[in-house]
Each structure stands twice: as C-alpha cells, then as structure tokens.
C-alpha cells in the first residue's frame with residue numbers, strides 16, 4: 477500500500493485527478509445493487525416445500541428476504557460459491573442480461589418441468605446402493621453422489637426409518653435427492669449439466685415460551701407430571717432449587733411451583749423443550765425464585781447465584797421413598813428420635829453425592845458406621861455419610877460438589893438401608909435442612925442492571941400467568 481501511495485505522488489496532478497475519478501466510478505459500480513440480484517430472488521412455494529429444479533438463492537449478507545421458513549446453513553461456505561458466480565457473472569454485462577430478460581420474461585424461473593418425487597423409507601439392511609437400484613439408478617450414480625463430502629458422510633450410514641426423497645428427470649436420471657439429517661437440517665443433492673452439488677438446508681428454530689404450575693398434593697413428581705412436565709424438566713426444576721430445598725425430605729402438601737420454559741418449534745412442528753427461563757418454588761411458606769441469565773446460570777430474582785457452597789440434600793429426591801413424613805421413625809431404633817443427622821431411606825445402590833467441594837478426610841469401615849466417608853469442606857464445615865454399600869472415594873482425595881462418593885447401603889449398625897448424613901459446623905452437629913448458610917455470590921456488577929431488567933420482566937410474566945390461571949379456575 478505504501479508503495480502505491482508513493483507512486484501516486486510521483487504522477488502529474490492531472491493524472492492523479494483522473495485516477496481518483498476512475499477509482500470513484502469503479503467503487504460506485506461495485507457497490508450498486510444490480511437488477512439481476514433483485515430479479516433472481518425466489519421464495520419457495522407457499523407450503524414451504526422446495527420445488528425440484530428451482531434454484532433458490534443463498535442468502536447473502538446484503539440480500540433479503542430469505543425463504544420464510546428456512547435458511548441455508550451458515551456452516552456451508554462451499555455452497556455459497558455455487559450460486560455467487562451465477563449472479564456476479566452477469567454483472568459486467570448488465571445491459572445484455574436485461575435485454576435477454578425482456579425477450580424471455582421467464583428467464584429466472586424454473587425452466588424444466590416439475591419432476592416426480594418418490595419417497596423411500598429406509599428398511600433394515602438397506603443401503604444407498606439398494607435404494608438406488610430399486611428406483612432404477614445405477615452404481616455409477618451411487619459413486620458420483622458419494623463423491624460429495626457431506627453426502628458421503630451421511631448417505632453411507634442411512635438408518636432404518638430414515639426418509640429419502642428421490643426425483644428423476646423424464647429420461648430416468650437422478651435430478652435431486654433429499655435426506656433429512658434431523659428435524660431441522662436437510663441434505664439436498666442436485667444434479668445438473670455441470671454435475672452434482674450438495675447443500676445443507678436448515679429450518680429456522682423458533683422458541684416459544686410456555687407456563688406451567690402446580691400445587692403439590694402428595695408428591696412432587698406427580699405434581700410435575702400433572703402440570704405437563706417431562707421427567708427431564710422435573711429434574712431440572714429440582715436441580716435449580718437443589719441448593720435451597722431438600723427435595724427428598726422438605727416438601728409438604730400445599731407447596732407450589734410455577735415456571736416459564738422454552739419450547740422449540742420449526743415450521744410449526746414441536747421439536748423439543750428448551751431451558752427453564754424463570755421459576756418460583758414455595759416450600760413450607762418460603763418462596764424461592766430463579767431466573768436464567770444469558771450466561772446459562774440461574775440467579776434469584778434479586779440477582780444472587782442459585783449455586784451455593786452446599787446442596788441441601790446429598791440424595792436425589794427421585795430415589796427417596798415417601799417424602800411427607802416429618803416424624804419419620806429412625807431406622808435403627810424404630811422410634812421418633814432427635815438424632816445427630818438426617819436419615820434418607822432409599823434403595824441400596826442409590827448414588828450419594830458430595831454436598832460441597834472439599835477433601836475426603838476419612839473413607840473407611842467400622843462396625844457402627846459401616847462404610848463411611850467424611851468430607852472436610854473448609855475450617856468451618858464437615859459432612860459425614862454413613863452406612864454406604866460402596867465407597868467411591870479414598871482418604872485424602874479432593875471431591876467436587878455433586879460428585880458421587882458412594883452408594884447407599886445398610887452396612888454397620890442399622891436395621892434397614894438408609895444414608896445417615898451429618899452436617900457439622902465448627903464441631904457442632906446442625907440440621908443441614910434448616911441451617912442458614914452463607915449467602916451466595918451476587919451477579920457480577922456489570923451485569924446487574926441488565927439482569928434486573930430481565931428478572932423484573934420474567935417475574936412479572938410468571939405472576940401474570942399465575943393470575944390468569946387462578947382466574948380460569
């Protein structure tokens with residue numbers, strides 16, 4: 477660049493001006509949108525289907541609109557180069573192109589007659605070659621198609637139940653092959669005079685938000701199912717509030733939850749559930765809230781991290797039997813007894829999690845505790861896990877919160893399988909389900925304002941939906 481400027485300065489004044497003018501005009505020509513670009517716009521048929529032998533434009537950065545329900549995959553730069561030269565090659569000869577367009581007004585439209593498509597469901601033991609043979613195509617066609625990298629990768633491992641759509645020309649040649657890679661992405665191989673080409677078409681995924689709520693009658697799981705939640709969503713909800721609520725032992729009749737979650741759709745078809753966006757849980761009169769932020773983490777409506785130093789329960793609620801008996805009989809003595817820990821009655825083999833990060837100070841066996849693990853979290857906190865069937869950690873080992881440290885059992889002095897869990901603060905046994913723990917981290921200062929706005933909107937939305945539901949009852 478420096479050299480160019482130096483050379484430019486050496487030129488006579490008149491030449492300099494001429495050169496500047498030339499550069500300016502050239503720029504104008506390059507930057508002006510061409511009529512061809514406008515004329516070649518095409519959208520798929522109203523049904524959203526793609527017509528065979530119709531050329532759809534790749535959405536370039538400056539070009540709109542794209543087909544309403546579909547956009548070409550961004551991760552397919554090779555496809556862009558297929559259509560770009562078509563538009564660009566006409567640009568230098570705009571006048572001629574326009575003249576041709578006047579002679580043949582249909583020039584940009586489909587020139588070939590509509591082809592007949594055949595749908596094939598892949599059967600057990602099917603190969604691409606077998607399907608091609610059934611439709612009257614040759615081994616050479618199989619070879620040619622699988623020279624394309626994406627076709628090779630996907631078509632050579634077609635699975636029973638997959639759907640292949642094959643369109644042939646009137647003279648029996650392969651014109652187009654369509655293969656759905658999943659609910660939103662489709663591989664399309666087309667054949668024309670210049671050979672085979674492939675492209676990946678991706679449907680636009682639309683997120684819709686949905687509301688669900690329930691009052692717990694006898695069991696959180698059933699309440700979730702009755703509210704229309706999937707097992708996965710029920711577990712997600714329990715995970716979000718798992719630092720505040722012991723879902724195994726603390727739930728009571730009358731507890732309530734409400735949540736807003738995402739559902740993903742493509743072309744009006746349900747794909748899958750997305751994230752929980754906001755939720756509220758009222759447990760024994762205490763209300764907890766959670767809002768999902770763009771960092772993927774959950775914060776209370778005031779902007780404190782849901783993540784805390786300790787999980788309320790080292791056992792997933794789904795393994796624990798009968799949650800609604802606060803006056804549980806002690807599995808050893810058969811009496812209601814205040815003892816120094818919490819007992820979780822569940823099946824032998826139930827995974828037991830470390831309540832917090834820390835170091836295993838003891839992983840051992842004796843005749844009272846059976847297999848037991850003690851974890852020291854810091855100078856203040858220690859947790860103890862007794863009667864395990866198996867220990868999965870060794871003395872001295874570091875553990876992460878939620879890490880499986882062993883499995884529930886009935887070793888030691890017990891009458892039935894259970895986990896005896898102790899929570900010790902400064903050497904004193906405390907109730908892990910009720911103890912007030914240090915407040916969790918607030919959201920980063922620079923995110924605070926943005927989160928507050930989001931939180932306000934989401935909580936208002938939640939409240940609005942709750943009111944609507946009450947009104948509908």
Ligand SMILES: [Zn+2]
Nearest residue numbers: 817818819896
């Ligand atoms: Zn116990």
